[in-house]
Each structure stands twice: as structure tokens, then as C-alpha cells.
Amino acid sequence: MTQTTTSDAALTAFVEATAARYDMPGIAVGIWAGGREIHATVGVTSTENPVPVTEHTVFAIGSTSKTFTATALLRLVADGRVDLDAPVRTYVPELDLLDEHAAATVTVAQLLNHTAGFEWNLINNTGEGEDGLAAFVASLAELPLLAAPGERASYSQAGFNLLGRVIENVTGEPFEKVVADTVFAPVGLTGSHYFQGDIMTRRFAAGHERQADGTLEVARVWKGTRANNPGGGIGTTMSDLLRWGRFHLGDGHGAHGETVLPTDLLRAMREPTVTLRNSTLADAFGLCWMLRDVDGVRMAGHGGSGFGQFADFQLVPERDFAIVVLSNASPDGIPANQAIVRWALEHYLGVIDQDPEPVPFDATRGPELSGVYDIDAMTMTCYAEGDQLYLDCKVKPEIRAAGGVEIPQDHPPFPFGILPGDGDEYVITAGSFEGQRGFFSRDADGEIIGVDLAGRLFGRVS
Structure with a gap:
């Protein structure tokens, strides 16, 4: 992968202004456009x-x-060692879930495209040893199930952690070693690591959490537990992540010309497998990739966040374009990253990405929408004040009390508006989640039973 690294004064100026606007300690931006790499770091x-x-x-x-x-x-x-349509138990025979039929029938592909019916995750700590992932999988019998496998899409960290156990069982090696040997090394990703012992001797960013008085404090937890490595455990650099983007825009060959992944499989990852309704995450899931159609072009990307650090990673394959944005403060890393991605899409590709406009709110709908909605770690209260709707998301007290991980502070209630159409789709109109979209779910009788936010279903409890 030859490269020419350049700077762009307009990009650097915009990143500097964005960092100042959102009081962001640090931001790293990498862009692949027009056959060259463009970097901006502040x-x-x-x-x-x-x-x-x-x-x-x-x-x-x-x-x-x-x-x-x-x-x-x-x-x-x-290599013919895993079949995407095979039940997960083919490779993880020890899998036990709350529903035996789900445990016996959920497939590898359904984990990859978030249609396994799993709740988001389990908040537990199974240690940093090589048995951490196996112990996590053994605890999946406690994981709530949202639907039967294949019935609906709902983003799940637990599902990807289970994929890590598939990899371990098939190869007989620790998950992290397999990724290092079969992905990091052949693609040429020398700055990518799972273990904090590998990271702490290098230049690394600390996450920050904004406190009630507006000040930023360093987050004392850098990443999650070892069992969460498959779903979210990598520490990497803007340079490596941009190289990763170029690999996925290519033909599947690595840094030294060897085939890392056949071209057909590389591109199959970006083919839609399930559509999402009014989701900020994506219009559809591929095999992991989140796919969006923006201003006439198809984008494939995946964001990431945790402990005051945020990543936004987007590809526009038909334009041979990639962008990486990394920032290190919560909660405004999300809007800061999004602003930079949108600016770059317009500046380099002429692609405009903007939020939909809500319609005036019919106050008579307030009682129908209002209520308490729940997932494993959070409770969301929907309510109306006059002609304004709000979503108030709070971390559950028992999660905070459990300790062991650093939990970010709660956000103020988010104002949101109903979008044109059937009246069940919405967009958040202000705050750190501005532009996030979702919808209210109904049962066969038309009763509201949940609300989707960020690809996750909060079930109605009152």
C-alpha cells in the first residue's frame, strides 16, 4: 500500500474549530481521497x-x-472452517441461552448482522485471563432475548463477543492472537493492539468525561474487560485505521501482496442483509458493516465509543474514499466526529448529509408515547411537556452501585420530534445525541411495546 501523505489547510482549520467548539482535548482525522492520504491532528x-x-x-x-x-x-x-448458515452450536456446543430453541437455531450469520435476537450485552467481568471469553459465553444463559433468531435486527455487543468464542473454538487459539496473526500482521497494522500492556508503552489518548460543572476529568478506565474484546477491545491509531479502510476498499490483498480475504467475501460484507427502520446507525446491516445511502451514494461504516473516547469510521466504496475521526471526550465526541465527517463528505465528494425535519407535535399523542422503557443497563422515560417531547435516559442505579467499571454521567433529557409518515418515527433535535433517529415499536394489536434508539430496543415496562 503505497501512500502520499499530505495536509489540507481547510481540513485542519475545520478540525481546529470543531475541537474548540466542543471543547475536545484531542482529535485525529485521516482521509483517503483522490489517491492520497490527508491527515489533520489537533x-x-x-x-x-x-x-x-x-x-x-x-x-x-x-x-x-x-x-x-x-x-x-x-x-x-x-478456509472452509466456518459456515455462516450453520448454527452457532456447531462451533460453540456449550452455548446455553434462556430459550433452548434460540440456542439451538441461532446462526453465525445472525450474530454478524445483529439478527440473533440478543439483548445488547451483559454487564459482568469474567477476568483478564485466557478463559475470560469462555466464561462470558457460559454466562449468556442470563442474557435477555428480544426476539427469535432472524425475526428482527437489534444491535448486540454480546453477539459479537460470542463470535469471538466461535473463532477461539475453531482455531484452538486465544481470540486476540488469531486476529493479530490473520488480520493485523498481513494488513500491516503495526499500531493495533488489544492488551493495555501493549498500549501503555506507546503514545495513547486518555478518555475524558464532562462533569456537572462543565469541566473535563480523565476517565480512569481505558477500555472494557477481555470478554468484550471481540465487540469493542482494540486500541489503534488513525494511521492504522485509515490503512484498514484502504484494505476494505481494495481487493483483499495485504501489505505484502498475500490474500487476506478473497475479494468476493470482502465485498459481500458490504451487501445489505437486513434493513433497519429510521435508524441513525444504518439503513441496513451487511455482515457487520453499517450501510447508509447518503445523497445518492452508499456508505459503509462503523462507529465506536467507550470511556470518553469515540471513533467514526466511514467508507464510500464507489468513490474510493475513507475517513477516520478519533476524539477523546464525552459526551461531545459524537457530534464533533459527525460534524467532521459531514464536512469532509461535502468538501471532498460534494455529498450532503443532513438530519430530517420533524413535524409539529400533536399534543393528544403524549399519553400514548409517554412511559418507561428499559434495556439491561439503562432506563428511558418518554414524556411530554406542552408541545415538546423528551427522552430521559439514565443508567440504572444498580449498575452504578456495582462498580468495577467507570460509568459515564447521565445526559439531560433529549428533546425529540416526530417525523413525517406514520407518526412512530422520531429524531432527537438537540443535545449530544442531536440527529439520532429511532421509532416506537408496536405489537400485532397496535399497542406500543418499545422504542428503538441507536439500533437497540428498549422494552416498555410501564
Whole structure:
């Protein structure tokens, strides 16, 4: 992968202005456009121990790690060692779920495209040893199930962690070693690691959490537990992640010309497998990739977040374009990253990405929508004040009380508006989640039973 690295004064100026607008300690941006790499890095790794951010600063990329897990899994598919349509129990016979039929029938492909029917995740810590992932999978009998396998899409961290166990059982090696040997090394990703012992000797970014008084404090947890590595455990650099984007825009060959993944499988990852309704995550899921049609072009991407660090990673295959944005403060890393991605799409491709406009709210609908909705770690209260609707998302007290991980502060209630159409789709209109979209789910009798936010179903409890 030869490259020419250049700078763009307009990009750098916009990134600097965005960092100032959102009070972001550090941001790293990498773009592949017109056959060249363009970099912009601003700010520092930490407010307590400030070191300039560069293209080689390691950030925690959270769920963007799923693209690596999926690629490693598909290498096993290419070798004939895994069948995407086979039940997961073919490779993880020890799998036990709340529903035996689901445990016996859920397939590998359904884990990859988030149609397994799993709740988001389990909040537990099974240790940092090589048995951590196996122990996590053994605890999946406690995981709530949202639907039968294949019935609907709902984004699940637990599902991708289970894919990591598929990889371990098939290869007989620890998950992290398989990814390092079959993905990192052949693609030439020398700055990508799972273990904090590998990261702490390099230049790395610290996450930050904004406190009630507006100040930023360094997050004392850098990443999640080992069992969450398949779904979100990689620390990597802007330079490596941009190289990863170029690999996925290519033909499946690695840094030294060897085939890492056959071209047909590489491209199959970006083919829609299930559509999503009014979701900010995507219009459809491929095999891991989140697919969106924006202003006439198809985008494939995957974001990631955790402990005050945020990643936005987007490809526009038909235009041979990739962008990586990494930032290190919560909660405004999300809107900061999005602003930079949108600016770059318009500046380099002439592609306009904008939020939909809500319609005036009919106050008579307030009682129908209002209520308490729930997932494993959070409770969401929907309510109306006059002609304005709000979603108030709070981490459950028992999750905070359990300790062991650093939980970000709660956000103020988000105002939202109903979109044109059937009246069940909405968009958040202000705050750190501005532009996030979702919908209210109904049962066969037309009663509202849940609300989707960020690809996850919050079930109605009152």
C-alpha cells in the first residue's frame, strides 16, 4: 500500500474549530481521497499529561473493533472452517441461552448482522485471563432475548463477543492472537493492539468525561474487560485505521501482496442483509458493516465509543474514499466526529448529509408515547411537556452501585420530534445525541411495546 501523505489547510482549520467548539482535548482525522492520504491532528492526549496527538496516537475505538472480528471470522469461512448458515452450536456446543430453541437455531450469520435476537450485552467481568471469553459465553444463559433468531435486527455487543468464542473454538487459539496473526500482521497494522500492556508503552489518548460543572476529568478506565474484546477491545491509531479502510476498499490483498480475504467475501460484507427502520446507525446491516445511502451514494461504516473516547469510521466504496475521526471526550465526541465527517463528505465528494425535519407535535399523542422503557443497563422515560417531547435516559442505579467499571454521567433529557409518515418515527433535535433517529415499536394489536434508539430496543415496562 503505497501512500502520499499530505495536509489540507481547510481540513485542519475545520478540525481546529470543531475541537474548540466542543471543547475536545484531542482529535485525529485521516482521509483517503483522490489517491492520497490527508491527515489533520489537533490537541493533546490528556488534560492531565498533555502530549500532542499525532497520526500514531493510540485511541480506544470501541465497537469499530467489530469490523476486525468480522474479517477474522470470514477468513475462517474462506478456509472452509466456518459456515455462516450453520448454527452457532456447531462451533460453540456449550452455548446455553434462556430459550433452548434460540440456542439451538441461532446462526453465525445472525450474530454478524445483529439478527440473533440478543439483548445488547451483559454487564459482568469474567477476568483478564485466557478463559475470560469462555466464561462470558457460559454466562449468556442470563442474557435477555428480544426476539427469535432472524425475526428482527437489534444491535448486540454480546453477539459479537460470542463470535469471538466461535473463532477461539475453531482455531484452538486465544481470540486476540488469531486476529493479530490473520488480520493485523498481513494488513500491516503495526499500531493495533488489544492488551493495555501493549498500549501503555506507546503514545495513547486518555478518555475524558464532562462533569456537572462543565469541566473535563480523565476517565480512569481505558477500555472494557477481555470478554468484550471481540465487540469493542482494540486500541489503534488513525494511521492504522485509515490503512484498514484502504484494505476494505481494495481487493483483499495485504501489505505484502498475500490474500487476506478473497475479494468476493470482502465485498459481500458490504451487501445489505437486513434493513433497519429510521435508524441513525444504518439503513441496513451487511455482515457487520453499517450501510447508509447518503445523497445518492452508499456508505459503509462503523462507529465506536467507550470511556470518553469515540471513533467514526466511514467508507464510500464507489468513490474510493475513507475517513477516520478519533476524539477523546464525552459526551461531545459524537457530534464533533459527525460534524467532521459531514464536512469532509461535502468538501471532498460534494455529498450532503443532513438530519430530517420533524413535524409539529400533536399534543393528544403524549399519553400514548409517554412511559418507561428499559434495556439491561439503562432506563428511558418518554414524556411530554406542552408541545415538546423528551427522552430521559439514565443508567440504572444498580449498575452504578456495582462498580468495577467507570460509568459515564447521565445526559439531560433529549428533546425529540416526530417525523413525517406514520407518526412512530422520531429524531432527537438537540443535545449530544442531536440527529439520532429511532421509532416506537408496536405489537400485532397496535399497542406500543418499545422504542428503538441507536439500533437497540428498549422494552416498555410501564
